Amino acid sequence: MAAEHNYAHEQELWDTYAESTRETVFDSEPVFRWTQYGDHGPGTELLGDSPGSVLELGCGTGRALGYLAQRGTEATGIDISPVMVKHTTEKWGPLGVRFICAEVIEHLENDATTYDAIYSMFGAAWFADPARLFPLVAQRLKPGGVFVFSQPPAIPGAYGPQGMYKGGFAGPAMFTYRYSYTPATWEDFLSTAGLAEPQVRVLDAPKPGHIGTLIGRAERR
DSSP: OOOOOOHHHHHHHHHHHHHHTHHHHHHOOOOOOSSSSTTOSOOGGGGOSSOSEEEEESOTTOHHHHHHHHTTOEEEEEESOHHHHHHHHHHHGGGTOEEEESOHHHHHHHOOOOEEEEEEESSHHHHSOHHHHHHHHHHTEEEEEEEEEEEOOOOTTOOEEEEEETTSSSSSOOEEEEEEOOHHHHHHHHHHTTOEEEEEEEEOOSSTTSOOEEEEEEEOO
């Protein structure tokens, strides 16, 4: 059964998150990190050799875009929350970062802009149906462009869309979905979307027994 996304409710959910992270946005420094652990894992090299333009899907606090913009990259981010986009534009807009408030699949369907790299860090590649999202990503990459995403790995045996209520189990029934699959299945999604050399792996956490990070990468030929 397909996940039943309600984007109005999801926007409200992410607006609540944005309000809770407002101080984090304004107090943060630019940082580029694929994993949930500091000083761990690969860096910007996964995006290729100095991409001229990047698009972040579900950009959240915008810190990674600020980092790239400081290094001369034309940086654009999409986020579904107007509250978050307002905060990040105030914080990172002076560096030249452009933020778009939109649902990511709808935006990619209607905006033909192409990029040298598209990426997601615990962002929309985790919260959008890859069967719909990945072909659109492939269309919005320039030839030779790369797509990279990172997120927690699936819990063994729990695959497909995973429902998540906002704020526990009492109150308004606002919810979203996260998508979880094995690395091999993620690679199949990338290949089916027309992307080349898909590679998806789980990077171990720096402390044994802790949650690792799933990192996927593919190219447009």
